[in-house]
Amino acid sequence: MSLLLLLQTKGRMTAQALADELEVSVRTIYRDVDSLHAAGVPLYGDAGPSGGYQLLDGYRTRLTGLTEQEAESLFLAGLPGPAAELGLGEAVSAAQLKLMAALPSPMRDRASRRAERFHLDAPSWYYDPERSPFLEVVADAVWRGRLLEVGYRRWRAPEDVTRVLRPLGLVLKAGRWYLVAQGETRISTYRVSQIQSVTVLQESFERPEGFDLAAHWAASLEEFQARQYTGEAVVRLSPRGWESFSSHVLPLVARAAEESAVDDGGGVRVRIPIESIGHATGMLLRMGGEVEVLEPAELREQVTEAVRRLAAIYLPQPGAHLPAPVTASSIS
Template sequence: MRASRLLSILLLLQARGRLTAQQLADELEVSVRTVYRDMESLAAAGVPLYGEAGHDGGYRLVDGYRTRLTGLTAGEAEALFLAGLPGPAADLGLGTVLATAQLKLMAALPDELRDRANVLQQRFHLDPAGWYSAPDPTPHLAAVVDAVWHQRRIRVRYHRWTAPQDVIRTLEPYGVVFKAGRWYLVARGTDRIRTYRVSQIRRVWTLDTRFDRPDGFDLAGHWRAYLDDFDVRRQRGVAVVRLSADLLAHLPDLVEPGVARAARESAEPTDRDGWLRVVIPIESVEHATGMLLRLGANAEVLAPIELRERIAETVTAMAATYAV
């Protein structure tokens, strides 16, 4: 455990430059006193580092000192090769860079880890895109990413779903997120931080003005909060549905995970035929109609009455269309 922590200290100092004892303690989730002892051990082992006191002080490695990758465990080496997604990297203009980095990593690994990495690449492949959907065209992704890197404001013509559909926005781009085969831009507009689908950007103008990112802004944390809020906002009501036990078992293949989970957790028997009563979240009557029609005759909406009537009307109209 301690050897792993000492290696982590070396890698942190190598990657970030000067760090205080408190910063190291926070990263490693140990006490400051433990960090002091670890630094003494590293110095005694001949690692060239020095500490500076004062407000701007901290620990640093002597310029030019680099650790070797032979300290990687088998699991760590495998994780690094699984982490590189060639599709998104190519979208960002980093496909060649990723391939070169993997070659350098492979060359630096000991023979036994290199063999494991080769086997891993032959047996595991990560494909982040969703089923039944083509990749979004993102001709302006490179310009957006460049603005993110250099903290440049951009003006975009954005196509949205509500009228007026084409709008002009001036944005401070904080970061991009790749989810389910689609790229999203997280940026601040005139009032607050919003999320924009990159494929809906029709044109980008990069401005000469720079902006300062908010202190402590965490893109991953913001994205998690955005997804939680998105689910709360779109699930505006619930529906009570009677369905067969067989359909409940296959529900994860037919609806989104949150709906299937709610059905499973709320299921209770309704009659002797083995059917169940479930309560599921719905976005709207219109959206729920399409989702529940997909379940066929093994599902019956009990409430709300507006949804039950809408499905009955749709089924009646379909029967008339297909009448012989």
């Protein structure tokens, strides 16, 4: 569809120009052109320096009847759950129907098969979806560029505050909605489920020039992790521990381990950032005997104390009588 709409908009284009525009290989363009031919699209190509692919004069793929809300909802077409949370569930369904109706029959069949075989589930495992009763109101203010007055519950004192915000965008992260908004002095992130009350004001606002929601979110995550991981530890990993280390830690910690890894006589010594002594203790204990803390001494002592307490629970004390093993003859 992207290739078709490009040719419809720009006219004649070479395979290389199409590949550059769509960020794919020229071979992929040839394959997609064959698919369009098979679908009955009147597309032809001319060889030579001035050649290229072109649609037959007068041919257009029309997406007619899309409402403004349906058009806005198309970016959520693969996320039915979040679309419904934003109040756009019906709009997404209607837009998909109209899009499907505009496709040639063979392409419509292929699109239907894709929808039947792939499903995206955004929330993380083991977490119930958060209740965000004001999400639709907040989303509407984001669409329309209206100021919001919100009552918000923070994690630090004073817990309940009132803010007037310029809502710049919504982000769905691991099943939780976050509002990126500009306050009096800076752009901050607010968890939508923590909004206790909301009033949409009549005043509109100008978005900061050049503001990029995705870039801002990525930078905010990096800054947040940098603020969290202010300490450092040195640990020795067994070969098995080194192999599985990245599955036990955040990507930031895994990257630091890869960059600092040195061979240590059959194991691997790494230097990693840590959030706190307590947090690092829990993180490293999950790896059992595959990791040894070398520095700092406080972390090593806390891990040692945790192991000692576990041993007191699970290892038999001297002189203790162990229960007799259960055998078939002892079961009546």
